[in-house]
Amino acid sequence: MKIFTKSAELSAHISTLKSDAKKIGFVPTMGALHAGHVSLVERSKMECDFTIVSIFVNPTQFNNPADFEKYPIRTEDDLTLLTDLHVDFVFLPNKEEIYTENFKIPNFSIGELNNIMEGKFRPGHFEGVMQVVYRFFEIIQPTKAYFGLKDFQQVAVIQKMTQVLNLEVEIIPCVTVREQDGLALSSRNLRLSEGQRFEALFIYQSLILAENLSQKLTPKEVKNQIEQLYLESTLKLEYVEIIDSKTFEILNEKWSEESIVCIVAYVGEIRLIDNLAIHF
């Protein structure tokens, strides 16, 4: 496994592989790797000739400075894991390598995606995500890039960016990996105490409840019930939103064929995100 810290060296190396028509799979991460990340890496290894994983805690996508400062860093463990997985390349840049003086992302709009859910509650977050992903694509020129559906709206934002800017990369959405009891794996779970870990399970349970309630209630009624339940819980609900997974239209009276329930809740100070697709 070769580790790169310099963008120019990585770009040069990748270009030689691409001139041989090799498929480059790219998995962007912020480190503190877990089985969710591993699933993305394994998919890339299956579909591409070379796999590159980046580890970079991107400051520009954190709207909450405390969340950035407390973000878990486990670089040594991450590198051991990636070595065991036989990843070809790891990119470990510093901020200056990513945000060079002349770097600029073209101006474009992602429309309504920036005004609901993560767009609404984390101002500037998607601008930061697009900035870093665009820059990575510029450096790596991957054939395919792998993103987790746990961050469902993020996948849509990246897909929109690649489509609007006509970028030559295929975005591959990957299913959410969960603990046995249902809790979605997340690097932020490392910050949970044992008690909080137990409380956090409520998020998955509330998603399952929403799925069960969808049999007899409208999306609006389900949303109200879930909101009510959180008021009686130890978690602080930021939002529950039921949308059509293709159009992102908020569903009120009717379920669509591919509806999705999206939840963000705080366990103590820790912000957790999850979702569940409901097919009709």
Ligand code: AMP
């Ligand atoms: P992060 O390191 O949290 O920025 O995540 C890097 C990538 O891994 C993103 O595309 C996430 O959506 C994805 N990811 C995070 N958690 C999971 C999970 N539990 N299952 C599948 N993918 C995940």
